[in-house]
Amino acid sequence: MPQFSASDAKWMALAIQLARKGRFSTTPNPMVGCVIVSADGVLLGKGYHQKAGQGHAEVNALIDAGFTPHRGAASSAQQSSEPPPTDGSTVYVTLEPCSHTGRTPPCANALIEAKVGRVVIASIDTNPLVKNRGVAMLREAGIIVETGLMDTLATDMNVAFNYRMQHHLPWVCVKLACSLDGRTALENGKSKWITSSESRLDVQQERASACAILSGADTIIADDPQLNVREAELQETTKTRFSKRQKQPLRVIIDGKNRLNSRYNLFNDGQEVLVFNTEHNPQLKEANCQQIQLNKKGDFVDLKEVMNNLAALQINRIWTEAGPSLCGALFEQGLVNEFVLYQAPMLLGNKAKGTINIHSLTELDDAIALESLEITQLGNDLKRRFRVKS
Ligand code: AOF
Ligand code: ZN
Secondary structure (H helix, E strand, O other): OOOOOHHHHHHHHHHHHHHHOOOOOOOOOOOOEEEEEOOOOOEEEEEEOOOOOOOOHHHHHHHHOOOOOOOOHHHHHHHHHOOOOOOOOEEEEEEOOOOOOOOOOOHHHHHHHOOOOEEEEEEOOOOOOOOOHHHHHHHHOOOEEEEOOOHHHHHHHOHHHHHHHHHOOOEEEEEEEEEOOOOOEOOOOOOOOOOOHHHHHHHHHHHHHOOEEEEEHHHHHHHOOOOOOOHHHHHHHHOOOHHHOOOOOEEEEEOOOOOOOOOOHHHOOOOOEEEEEOOOOHHHOOOOOEEEEOOEEOOEEOHHHHHHHHHHOOOOEEEEEOOHHHHHHHHHOOOOOEEEEEEEOOOOOOOOEOOOOOOOOOOHHHOOOEEEEEEEEEOOEEEEEEEEOO
8 A cells, every 4th residue: 555645635635525526417427536736746737527428537637737638649749849737747536547438538548648747546446447457557658656545535425336337236325204203204194394494405415416316106196296406405505506417317216006197297397207117007108208117026116127227227326215115125125225314303103104114024133234324413303324234
């Protein structure tokens, strides 16, 4: 493990901060930030990846430093007359520079062209097209490459992207809002707004960070929700304009018994919806949605197949807002990676509805174990984030 200095840590922390600016827009790509510093410690350029198909973080930072990469003959002329402004500089990048030609040319080549002297990388790219190849290309060109500075932070930031790359499955987060006695709604179905306005604004950020929002027919029938990101609400808390993102998260609805029809709100707002069922639903003829038929497993559409389909659509992070049956089935089938609980300080009593129906547990040893990651106070509510232990 290389020894990193305090100034290395300072620059990488800046690169991580920059990377996070892309959190609502990079999907299906990872978040990446990059900072370029001269040999005598002056900041030359910085950049981050904003959107798939647009410049990668390194290219944006090089341009900010006054060097335009990937210009072929023009670029050689630029380099032969005088050294590039990035000659001998150190590059701090949160993800291994790419080695492949995807939507854009390889960043490793851009850094070689720019004659940088040293590249410090936080985490290695889990994309099999890149993994360790970016490092090898840079080293072959004589550039000093050091890896692992703030690796955990950088890896966690892209946990959903990494999971899809490694397991060919999306990273599934289940959200629940409940009372102190673990209830979501009264027996008569009244559940709107048991949590504070702060929690509801926080949900907007979570939705905006997701590639897809998953729900079931039960929830659509009970609440007729829109399950979208409301730009004004997001802006209120993050000061980030959501419209910079190409599109809203894909709404994904499980309707195993074809109970939905085209009159529900989410089929009429012009944004994308994908419905998974087991037989084509003619009642959705007028709805703005795509239907995919899958096999049945128990009472449900086969949820593993749902996830396989979503991974094939390059969905990294799924935010689930669903009722107790779908949430329970996801847990029972081992498809949940993360759990976010908003808990409001009230008691709703025994007749109120529960949160997660899990039928299969009889022994304590079989309990689903969660690791607590974070506790935040939002108004009067507590938000808790857990990771499911694998
Ligand atoms: C980098 N810097 O800023 C990003 C990287 O299709 P493309 O060209 O956008 O490439 C996407 C892949 O490139 C993505 O899956 C990941 O492996 C890497 N992302 N790499 O050097 C960046 N966003
Ligand atoms: Zn790249």
